[in-house]
Amino acid sequence: xxxxxxxxxxxxxxxxxxxxxxxxxxxxxxxxxxxxxxxxxxxxxxxxxxxxxxxxxxxxxxxxxxxxxxxxxxxxxxxxxxxxxxxxxxxxxxxxxxxxxxxxxxxxxxxxxxxxxxxxxxxxxxxxxxxxxxxxxxxxxxxxxxxxxxxxxxxxxxxxxxxxxxxxxxxxxxxxxxxxxxxxxxxxxxxxxxxxxxxxxxxxxxxxxxxxxxxxxxxxxxxxxxxxxxxxxxxxxxxxxxxxxxxxxxxxxxxxxxxxxxxxxxxxxxxxxxxxxxxxxxxxxxxxxxxxxxxxxxxxxxxxxxxxxxxxxxxxxxxxxxxxxxxxxxxxx
Amino acid sequence: xxxxxxxxxxxxxxxxxxxxxxxxxxxxxxxxxxxxxxxxxxxxxxxxxxxxxxxxxxxxxxxxxxxxxxxxxxxxxxxxxxxxxxxxxxxxxxxxxxxxxxxxxxxxxxxxxxxxxxxxxxxxxxxxxxxxxxxxxxxxxxxxxxxxxxxxxxxxxxxxxxxxxxxxxxxxxxxxxxxxxxxxxxxxxxxxxxxxxxxxxxxxxxxxxxxxxxxxxxxxxxxxxxxxxxxxxxxxxxxxxxxxxxxxxxxxxxxxxxxxxxxxxxxxxxxxxxxxxxxxxxxxxxxxxxxxxxxxxxxxxxxxxxxxxxxxxxxxxxxxxxxxx
Numbered sequence: 001x002x003x004x005x006x007x008x009x010x011x012x013x014x015x016x017x018x019x020x021x022x023x024x025x026x027x028x029x030x031x032x033x034x035x036x037x038x039x040x041x042x043x044x045x046x047x048x049x050x051x052x053x054x055x056x057x058x059x060x061x062x063x064x065x066x067x068x069x070x071x072x073x074x075x076x077x078x079x080x081x082x083x084x085x086x087x088x089x090x091x092x093x094x095x096x097x098x099x100x101x102x103x104x105x106x107x108x109x110x111x112x113x114x115x116x117x118x119x120x121x122x123x124x125x126x127x128x129x130x131x132x133x134x135x136x137x138x139x140x141x142x143x144x145x146x147x148x149x150x151x152x153x154x155x156x157x158x159x160x161x162x163x164x165x166x167x168x169x170x171x172x173x174x175x176x177x178x179x180x181x182x183x184x185x186x187x188x189x190x191x192x193x194x195x196x197x198x199x200x201x202x203x204x205x206x207x208x209x210x211x212x213x214x215x216x217x218x219x220x221x222x223x224x225x226x227x228x229x230x231x232x233x234x235x236x237x238x239x240x241x242x243x244x245x246x247x248x249x250x251x252x253x254x255x256x257x258x259x260x261x262x263x264x265x266x267x268x269x270x271x272x273x274x275x276x277x278x279x280x281x282x283x284x285x286x287x288x289x290x291x292x293x294x295x296x297x298x299x300x301x302x303x304x305x306x307x308x309x310x311x312x313x314x315x316x317x318x319x320x321x322x323x324x325x326x327x328x329x330x331x332x333x
Numbered sequence: 334x335x336x337x338x339x340x341x342x343x344x345x346x347x348x349x350x351x352x353x354x355x356x357x358x359x360x361x362x363x364x365x366x367x368x369x370x371x372x373x374x375x376x377x378x379x380x381x382x383x384x385x386x387x388x389x390x391x392x393x394x395x396x397x398x399x400x401x402x403x404x405x406x407x408x409x410x411x412x413x414x415x416x417x418x419x420x421x422x423x424x425x426x427x428x429x430x431x432x433x434x435x436x437x438x439x440x441x442x443x444x445x446x447x448x449x450x451x452x453x454x455x456x457x458x459x460x461x462x463x464x465x466x467x468x469x470x471x472x473x474x475x476x477x478x479x480x481x482x483x484x485x486x487x488x489x490x491x492x493x494x495x496x497x498x499x500x501x502x503x504x505x506x507x508x509x510x511x512x513x514x515x516x517x518x519x520x521x522x523x524x525x526x527x528x529x530x531x532x533x534x535x536x537x538x539x540x541x542x543x544x545x546x547x548x549x550x551x552x553x554x555x556x557x558x559x560x561x562x563x564x565x566x567x568x569x570x571x572x573x574x575x576x577x578x579x580x581x582x583x584x585x586x587x588x589x590x591x592x593x594x595x596x597x598x599x600x601x602x603x604x605x606x607x608x609x610x611x612x613x614x615x616x617x618x619x620x621x622x623x624x625x626x627x628x629x630x631x632x633x634x635x636x637x638x639x640x641x642x643x644x645x646x647x648x649x650x651x652x653x654x655x656x657x658x
Binding site: 005043068071090091092171175179315316317318 | 586
């Protein structure tokens with residue numbers, strides 16, 4: 001049987017200092033898979049240069065000349081990490097695909113662990129989950145966790161907490177998600193449209209770039225952009241909540257009206273201020289009605305928006321190659 | 334069959350004979366004609382009757398021989414006249430039967446032998462032969478095909494292309510030749526019944542018709558714009574013929590059917606209606622690496638070219654894009 005193919009995709013922005021070592025580690029991974037008789041081979045490592053200005057393009061060109069499996073894609077301008085990842089995925093051919101950052105935060109040696117987890121559990125997407133602190137800053141790690149929890153709640157998608165740029169994805173699923181990803185789509189949200197066989201695997205991850213230079217490859221503004229895109233790519237929970245509040249207000253106003261009319265008919269002496277209750281109930285009724293209608297309209301709009309973003313009705317996946325990988329993983333254990 | 338004759342004051346004549354004026358052959362002819370120096374002559378070539386085809390090729394050879402002899406006599410000190418023959422015929426497509434492939438191989442032999450005779454009879458001229466082959470047919474089912482990959486055809490069409498390449502290498506002798514192994518070529522095909530996936534999806538998207546897809550959404554292919562091929566091949570044919578070689582003209586950018594569908598839906602601005610066939614014969618992936626690229630080969634963006642086809646199809650149907658007045 002033909003071997004399965006593995007591709008790696010690395011978006012590169014101002015990462016010239018790390019590229020030699022990263023390619024060296026990928027080369028060792030290639031050798032290891034071959035030596036161990038793995039049913040999968042690392043056939044291409046795609047580096048997407050996101051218009052770096054630190055000489056990354058020259059380093060990549062040199063690496064491409066030395067290693068025929070290194071493929072370089074150059075973007076015409078700086079688009080950001082996700083579009084660069086999407087471009088890399090759309091240039092890949094592998095049955096499985098690993099996305100990893102260029103700054104050695106994600107060590108290629110862990111790819112085998114990700115593959116093992118995917119094969120044994122029958123998964124389409126395995127995220128690396130940091131075992132400990134990642135950013136070398138309690139504030140940054142804590143705020144990242146808090147932010148993910150908030151977005152997970154808002155988006156009604158608990159998997160948001162597992163999202164990580166070090167991920168192993170089934171090739172067909174990755175390419176399908178990348179195909180529908182527009183500039184406003186959050187890639188991981190798009191991946192969730194195509195599979196729910198997702199798991200997180202704890203691995204030691206450390207952001208070397210920030211630990212050594214105090215600078216992150218993508219700054220605060222990029223993180224805000226990520227947050228916005230994540231919400232734009234989701235059916236936001238508060239929309240539904242707004243409709244529910246509308247229903248509750250409508251119900252309360254109707255019940256209040258019944259009570260007020262009843263009091264007026266049965267015990268009129270109890271009504272000491274005239275007009276106040278009817279005014280409040282009228283406002284509550286129309287406020288509730290408007291909230292409900294607005295909630296329904298926004299729900300429709302949200303559904304159309306997700307359709308426009310490319311959420312599919314269905315997608316067919318072929319997992320027939322997983323058995324060889326699972327057998328190899330069990331034999332190694 | 335089209336014979337192109339270049340008219341340049343004080344320069345030795347160059348002739349290009351394009352055998353098979355389908356999508357690729359026509360694009361090469363148009364690219365040459367766009368310079369304004371080439372005159373085209375359409376000559377008949379029958380694909381069913383072998384004897385008739387031989388007579389038609391003999392007539393072509395006679396016409397070319399006259400032109401080469403006149404040029405050689407007229408300019409003794411000038412550079413030698415050139416003749417380039419391009420085989421771009423493909424009567425039988427990817428789904429050709431063994432019988433169709435055999436008939437096409439016989440036609441190829443006749444054209445090659447005619448070219449060899451011309452080269453022998455006009456030693457003062459520089460004669461070369463170009464052949465359009467199929468990387469898809471030769472490497473079907475292989476991914477990340479490199480310059481070192483070995484062809485392993487899976488169907489009669491691929492076997493035909495390999496047999497043609499071997500025949501060319503075996504018979505050509507001292508003739509300069511080049512084989513262009515093309516991946517999935519797309520371009521505006523008008524009303525031709527043999528359209529590829531991309532123009533079919535665009536036309537059916539405009540007309541709101543159902544397209545049957547043989548393959549799966551995950552099937553990977555390598556799409557190349559016919560204009561890029563025409564530019565490269567035309568420059569190659571009219572350049573100085575040298576040696577013998579094979580090259581792969583690929584984009585090295587795999588595209589899944591799903592990606593193509595999504596792209597065309599975006600361009601057309603309408604949903605595409607599709608049915609998926611259970612036929613597994615067309616599901617094999619075929620993708621290519623960049624290391625197989627020949628010097629000077631450039632590819633255009635898929636989206637740009639899809640938009641160009643869409644605009645052309647709209648103009649042809651007299652329609653306007655959704656959202657346009």
